[in-house]
Amino acid sequence: MSSEEKITKDDFLRLKKQKKALILAHNYQLGEIQDLADYLGDSLELAKVSREVEAELIVFCGVTFMAETAKILSPEKKVLLPVKEAGCPLADTISPSQLIKLKQDYPEAWVVSYVNTSAEIKALSDVCCTSANAVSVVKNIPVNQVIFVPDKNLGWWVKKNVPEKDIILWQGGCFVHEQFKESDVDISRKNYPNAEILVHPECNFKVLEKSDKILSTGGMVNWVKQSSAKTFVIGTEQGMIYRLGKENPEKTFYSLGMARLCRNMKMTTFTALYNCLKREEFEMNLEPEIMVSARVALERMVQYV
Numbered sequence: 001m002s003s004e005e006k007i008t009k010d011d012f013l014r015l016k017k018q019k020k021a022l023i024l025a026h027n028y029q030l031g032e033i034q035d036l037a038d039y040l041g042d043s044l045e046l047a048k049v050s051r052e053v054e055a056e057l058i059v060f061c062g063v064t065f066m067a068e069t070a071k072i073l074s075p076e077k078k079v080l081l082p083v084k085e086a087g088c089p090l091a092d093t094i095s096p097s098q099l100i101k102l103k104q105d106y107p108e109a110w111v112v113s114y115v116n117t118s119a120e121i122k123a124l125s126d127v128c129c130t131s132a133n134a135v136s137v138v139k140n141i142p143v144n145q146v147i148f149v150p151d152k153n154l155g156w157w158v159k160k161n162v163p164e165k166d167i168i169l170w171q172g173g174c175f176v177h178e179q180f181k182e183s184d185v186d187i188s189r190k191n192y193p194n195a196e197i198l199v200h201p202e203c204n205f206k207v208l209e210k211s212d213k214i215l216s217t218g219g220m221v222n223w224v225k226q227s228s229a230k231t232f233v234i235g236t237e238q239g240m241i242y243r244l245g246k247e248n249p250e251k252t253f254y255s256l257g258m259a260r261l262c263r264n265m266k267m268t269t270f271t272a273l274y275n276c277l278k279r280e281e282f283e284m285n286l287e288p289e290i291m292v293s294a295r296v297a298l299e300r301m302v303q304y305v
């Protein structure tokens with residue numbers, strides 16, 4: 001096919017079948033990508049899928065740490081990320097040398113790292129967690145002092161729910177979720193008095209305190225399905241509203257204040273996905289020692305929930 005010819009959805013599906021590829025997409029991806037995915041979910045759900053499904057080739061439509069996690073959990077599979085530059089600024093807030101220093105300062109503490117971290121940070125951690133199980137992991141690990149990285153807002157939420165432990169917080173934050181403000185909650189309450197306000201734990205703690213429910217994106221999907229409410233205000237990246245609206249056409253969804261977009265999540269376009277599959281790039285390749293140590297922290301997470 002020449003580069004001038006327009007690639008159609010049928011072209012993509014033919015290529016996908018020929019390559020026997022599996023497409024995983026995060027809830028924050030563009031609607032056109034969500035519609036093409038074999039599995040749609042949050043980072044933990046997708047990591048589990050990547051480990052359990054029988055597929056030799058996985059295309060992970062998301063950001064780097066997600067494709068890395070899939071590779072760590074399924075080292076025998078070929079895992080591709082459509083856009084090499086699609087990183088996560090939150091994950092980048094902490095470097096391995098900064099974490100090593102912190103570990104030296106608190107030698108008795110366990111490092112609990114949110115899944116939104118690089119493979120190197122996971123390899124230096126004792127256990128990983130997601131936004132869905134962070135409280136449970138910190139509560140159940142057998143130590144009283146914890147270094148929690150990198151998100152300070154999720155860390156605040158954990159601290160509030162596990163007051164009996166000494167939790168040292170890294171001061172990282174997500175530029176998307178930190179844009180939601182307390183006043184957005186107040187205005188939404190006034191505009192949609194019957195709505196439930198659901199927010200992601202990466203939002204500022206003042207927003208978290210004022211909301212009705214603090215949920216991971218996977219948690220939002222499940223909550224909305226069984227709630228008797230008809231209207232919801234959603235405090236997370238805008239891609240989530242596309243999914244919720246599609247799966248619950250009888251319910252109405254509004255963004256908490258202005259729609260907030262993650263530019264890194266939106267880098268994966270249909271063309272980028274097609275080219276990724278055609279050229280089989282960009283492949284996730286990690287140092288074997290990093291893979292082994294990071295896998296221990298990821299597998300351990302399941303023991304403490």
Ligand code: SF4
Nearest residue numbers: 088089090174176262
């Ligand atoms: S929304 Fe925030 S945490 Fe998620 S990929 Fe974008 S920057 Fe990272």
